[in-house]
Amino acid sequence: MEEQKKQAAGEVHRNKIYQVMECLDESEHKRLSKFLHSPYFIKTKTLIGLYDALMARIRINEPGFDRRVLWEEIQPGTSYDPIVFRKYCSDLLKWTEVFMAQETLMQNNNKSDAALLDFLVRRKIKPLYTRAIREARAQLAEKPFRALDDFYAAYLIERHYYAMMEFDVTLDKRTNIEAISHQLDVFYWIEKLKLFSARLSQQRTSPQQYEITGMPEIILFLSAYPVDKIPELAIYYYSFLTLYEEDTVANYYKLRDLLDKYGKDMPRQEAIEIIDSALHYCTGKFNRGHREFYQEYFDVFAFALEHDIFSKDDEFAPWRYNNIVGVALRLDKLAWAEQFVEEYKHLLPPDTRENTYSFNLARVYRFQKNYPKALALLHGVEYEDIGYNLISKMMLTITYFELDEFDALDAFIESFKIFLKRNEKKISTQRRTSYLNLLHYVRALMRLIPGDKAAKEKLRQAIEHDKSMIVNHEWLLEKLDESG
Numbered sequence: 471m472e473e474q475k476k477q478a479a480g481e482v483h484r485n486k487i488y489q490v491m492e493c494l495d496e497s498e499h500k501r502l503s504k505f506l507h508s509p510y511f512i513k514t515k516t517l518i519g520l521y522d523a524l525m526a527r528i529r530i531n532e533p534g535f536d537r538r539v540l541w542e543e544i545q546p547g548t549s550y551d552p553i554v555f556r557k558y559c560s561d562l563l564k565w566t567e568v569f570m571a572q573e574t575l576m577q578n579n580n581k582s583d584a585a586l587l588d589f590l591v592r593r594k595i596k597p598l599y600t601r602a603i604r605e606a607r608a609q610l611a612e613k614p615f616r617a618l619d620d621f622y623a624a625y626l627i628e629r630h631y632y633a634m635m636e637f638d639v640t641l642d643k644r645t646n647i648e649a650i651s652h653q654l655d656v657f658y659w660i661e662k663l664k665l666f667s668a669r670l671s672q673q674r675t676s677p678q679q680y681e682i683t684g685m686p687e688i689i690l691f692l693s694a695y696p697v698d699k700i701p702e703l704a705i706y707y708y709s710f711l712t713l714y715e716e717d718t719v720a721n722y723y724k725l726r727d728l729l730d731k732y733g734k735d736m737p738r739q740e741a742i743e744i745i746d747s748a749l750h751y752c753t754g755k756f757n758r759g760h761r762e763f764y765q766e767y768f769d770v771f772a773f774a775l776e777h778d779i780f781s782k783d784d785e786f787a788p789w790r791y792n793n794i795v796g797v798a799l800r801l802d803k804l805a806w807a808e809q810f811v812e813e814y815k816h817l818l819p820p821d822t823r824e825n826t827y828s829f830n831l832a833r834v835y836r837f838q839k840n841y842p843k844a845l846a847l848l849h850g851v852e853y854e855d856i857g858y859n860l861i862s863k864m865m866l867t868i869t870y871f872e873l874d875e876f877d878a879l880d881a882f883i884e885s886f887k888i889f890l891k892r893n894e895k896k897i898s899t900q901r902r903t904s905y906l907n908l909l910h911y912v913r914a915l916m917r918l919i920p921g922d923k924a925a926k927e928k929l930r931q932a933i934e935h936d937k938s939m940i941v942n943h944e945w946l947l948e949k950l951d952e953s954g
Contacts, residue, residue: 482534487563491521492528498573499525505569517562519544579609580623587630599634603627615735616702618664621657628653656703662688663706667747670713689714701732709744712751722751726770734777741779745770753793767797786817788826795830799837808834829858836865841872856896860905863889864941867912871949876916883909900939907940915949926953 494502503525505511506518523543527535541550544558575581583606590598606627610620628650632638637645662684669680689710697704705728711721725748733741752767771794774780780790791814798807811834815827828847835844848866853859863886870879886909890902914929930950937943 481536483537484534485559487559487566488524488528488534490563490566491524501573502566502569505572506565511565511568516544516558517565520558520562578619580619583609584623584626584630587627587634591630591633596634603631603634613735615732617737617740618657618660618702621653621660621702625650625653625657656700659688659692660703660706663710664743667706667710667713670710671750701728704728705732705736705744709747712747716751716754719755722748722766725751726766729770729773733773733779738779738781741774745774745779749793764797764800768794768801768803771797784817785819786814788818788822791818791826792830795833799833802837804834804838807837825853825858829853829862832862832865836869839872841869845869845873856893859889860897860901864905864908867908868942868945871912871915879912879916883913904939904941907936908942908946911936911940911943911946915946915953918950918953920953926950 491499503521506521512518520540523540524535537552537555538550541548541555575585583602587602587606589595590602606623610616610624610627613620616624628646631646632650635643635645637643637647662682665682666685666689669682672678672680692703692707697707705725708721708725708728711718712725715721725744729744729748733745736744748770749767752763752770755763756767771780780786795807795811798804798810808831811827811830815823818826832844832847835841835847844865848862848869853862863882866882867879867886870876870882887906890897890905894902911929911933914932918925918929930947933940933943933946933950940946
């Protein structure tokens with residue numbers, strides 16, 4: 471009864487097929503329409519009519535549809551039958567899923583080749599055996615760098631070849647079981663290394679614990695295996711070791727060498743994963759005082775930009791945008807940083823674009839010592855992200871000082887302290903202390919009497935002593951050197 475009342479009221483309905491169709495782009499819809507019009511797949515025109523009716527609403531951004539109105543479009547002059555209507559929608563969803571599977575098959579040569587070989591073996595179509603195997607092997611051999619899935623595809627090819635040649639019943643021929651084992655081994659090792667790396671990364675940022683078997687045994691085995699002869703395996707092996715043996719810098723440089731040689735030929739998503747691994751390693755190193763890794767970070771990032779691995783056609787993560795700007799500024803690459811901020815602004819997520827852009831442009835202006843422009847961008851802006859807020863307030867502190875706006879700075883320091891107190895549950899004790907120390911020493915600088923060498927030296931010693939717990943202690947020391 472309740473359902474009938476809702477239907478009578480013309481309730482807007484959103485079922486699974488409607489939501490799925492909303493996810494497809496225009497080119498996919500064109501191919502789906504051709505697929506549904508093929509008599510090989512679809513035997514009834516009702517499903518085509520249902521698809522067309524749903525698409526008419528999706529194209530004008532309707533939130534859903536009225537089931538009775540839709541029924542009248544696809545079955546004019548008949549009484550609405552909710553059970554039959556649900557069956558139509560279910561059938562259309564099923565064929566849409568078949569289409570999506572077919573799309574994947576058509577766009578992935580490995581899967582397409584495997585499907586063909588499977589058919590040939592099952593139906594014993596021997597006239598095509600030799601050519602199919604030769605072409606499948608040649609396609610993989612031509613690749614300058616094999617993806618993880620390529621090794622699995624190679625394993626399947628060799629398995630199908632074994633079945634084609636009926637080696638299980640032929641006793642006087644040498645089989646390809648070594649090739650089968652090798653391709654499976656490499657696939658397995660790479661997949662395990664990826665999982666081991668994910669486990670280490672997750673456990674450093676999350677309280678969750680993961681039990682993944684085999685890590686000590688596989689790492690011990692690979693330490694004695696000639697991994698360098700298989701670049702695809704080596705690149706994941708050394709990427710894992712940068713996490714597993716952080717203090718062994720040689721692992722990073724081996725990874726970096728492999729990236730320089732093969733990074734541009736890797737599948738894009740795999741290349742991004744490996745490059746991010748290298749960047750995270752560099753971040754850990756310069757955060758622990760190894761300043762040479764700022765240049766390493768910049769070089770790896772520049773490599774990714776040069777080879778379009780961080781594509782200009784994709785959305786740019788704000789954290790990635792922030793990090794490279796910060797590193798470039800640290801290296802005094804001010805013109806590069808400003809150009810990057812402008813050139814990649816349009817790729818930032820729309821909901822955070824202006825804040826992220828303004829925040830980073832203000833950072834550039836601060837390093838360019840263009841403090842009025844930095845102040846104009848930062849003044850009055852409150853960021854939702856606590857990290858943005860802290861850094862922007864730190865920059866405002868510095869900017870007020872550089873502009874000799876000491877009255878404004880004194881008031882701002884008090885408001886900054888209140889902000890730190892109000893958000894103490896969101897900020898770690900160590901981080902909060904480092905900002906409070908900055909404010910303490912900025913006030914000490916403001917009160918320093920020109921020519922008082924003893925007070926100046928005492929302040930220097932205090933800053934040097936506490937520098938590990940002061941945000942931007944380098945700037946404090948620089949201002950101290952400039953003071954009279």
